Amino acid sequence: MNSSAGSEIPVKYIIAFALLVAFVFVFAVFFIESRGVGLYSAVYFTTSALFDAVGVSGGSMVTAAIPVYSRAFPAFIVILFMLGIIKIAVIGFVLAGIVDLITNIRLRERFVFFRIRKLKNGILVCGFNSLSEDLCQILKAKGMPFIVIEKNESRAEAADLLNYNTIRGDFGDDAVLKEAAISQARCVIMASEDDFENLLGVVAAHYLNRKVKIITRARDEDSVSKMQRANATMCVIPEVLAGLEIGNKILQKVR
Amino acid sequence: MAEKKNEMKNHVVVCGYGVVGQKIVEVLSEHKVPLVVIEFEPKICEKLKSLDYQYIEGDGTQPKVLKDAGIMNAKAVAFAMDNDAKNLFAVLTARDLNKDIFITTRANDARVRDKMVEAGADYIVMPQKSASKEILDEILK
Structure with a gap:
């Protein structure tokens, strides 16, 4: 770990x-x-x-x-x-x-661990990038508790600067997910830009908590079926959603 | 072939055939909307040819390429390139060439959004915003 x-x-x-x-x-x-x-x-x-x-x-x-x-x-x-x-x-x-x-001794992380242990029905956001940043803003605005898991130090610091509970580590690692109190989590979101990492995260999360809702992102449509077979509740491809939105908007205008 | 495309009217120009562009083309094709795809990569152009789509191999930020795609007479254009700077440049170019055309574009960075509007885009979509909305809906179920 x-x-x-x-x-x-x-x-x-x-x-x-x-x-x-x-x-x-x-x-x-x-x-x-x-x-x-x-x-x-x-x-x-x-x-x-x-x-x-x-x-x-x-x-x-x-x-x-x-x-x-x-x-x-x-x-x-x-x-x-x-x-x-x-x-x-x-x-x-x-x-x-x-x-x-x-x-x-990273006092801040000690405080975060203490807060995490008390967290129930929280949301784990795995990977901190533009998608998860946007998501965290919305979750914060709605008062929904969440934890960010990120292994890249600069991205983890970016999450720290926004005062998010942040755990530095690989979300594909069982020990990291346990530290993030996955057994008490309401939902886990795999937001990495790497489909392999997300798939590994989905498998690990489902293994540790069969009941938790797992939402994952994918870049490739071929990955969707794999994610679903790995027990992801939902798989989103942001680019596909954007394409659908643009296509439908154009249809409204041209027809 | 270039002459034929730039004579098209009331069609849609889609610039970029990545994941976003493919989905746009799929939606429009399902509804039989005439369209022309602009794509820079030769291999992707081969794919477009095999799928029987009208296409132009070129850089969608260039006025000549947009004119060849018939932007002067098109109803709408969608910029779906992966690079915000290129999309922004293309929006500016498209607006200069056709004051009335409906311009949609993708944006990856929220900071570019306002600039896109300033440049003349009518509708901007950010993939991560679309995804966040879907994810939140699922969480709240």
Whole structure:
């Protein structure tokens, strides 16, 4: 199955995050033991010391012994400031890693999976192209719940941008259809521009849910009988429908 | 043969014999509407010849080809090519050649639709819209 909600989390980000947590823990314990402060204050001062550049918060804890009027004080402030700049660079790197980590675990997809599990009588739209985009607009306008399944990343992103529940994966794969809760679906629409893919999708969908309505698109009239034999409820060829519409319109005009 | 076609009157010109064009020709032929098909591909033209349809091998966006198909005296023209830009160009050309003809065309992209109307098309069909309507009807059954 290639529809997992994100690739494996890179180990380096786990290590970076673990080091950050360990650092905060160690210094918090240090403050508790050395200064006798409470847990909250210790964690607070450690965290604020990590994020401040000029060493105001953490610096104040360690410079208490150096009077402001002493010769060492200006030099110490410069050192604190330089340490602050280094901290910003390190923290920036760690934060970037955390953001990358969040992106990698694809929080959005996790939310989508959660919503999908709760969905009943939804419609699965397999393949995101001009036909399915049009269909999804209509379904959304009518308040009918649906899920888009698309394996092409750019098309899946296009569906995401329209705020559609989207699963990245091959709709011919049983595991992907199960993730899309096909057992609870009202209808499955195979909208790919490839008749082979649609046929495979029809077979998979019928195998997983004998009662679900399966509507498929085809490009070739020869594919229609195959789709029907595979238990598709309906097979549409958009170009044929367009030709019929144009032909009938012309008949109205010329006769 | 070209002279014979451009002398036809009150016929229909169908430009493009793909899936859409084939269905248009089928519907019109069933009702015995005289028609001429314009098609660019030689192999498809052979098929049209074997089916005994009047046809012209050529590019439907070219004024000369449309004139050879008798567009000046035709009642209607249907542009069924797979390319929106070509259909749009052909609509403009057809309207220039015949101000009164009924022009229908297919469009694949919704953004081109308004341009087709601007260019002079009387009726525009988008295959995906036609299919969406059918699919929705089936879902709601």
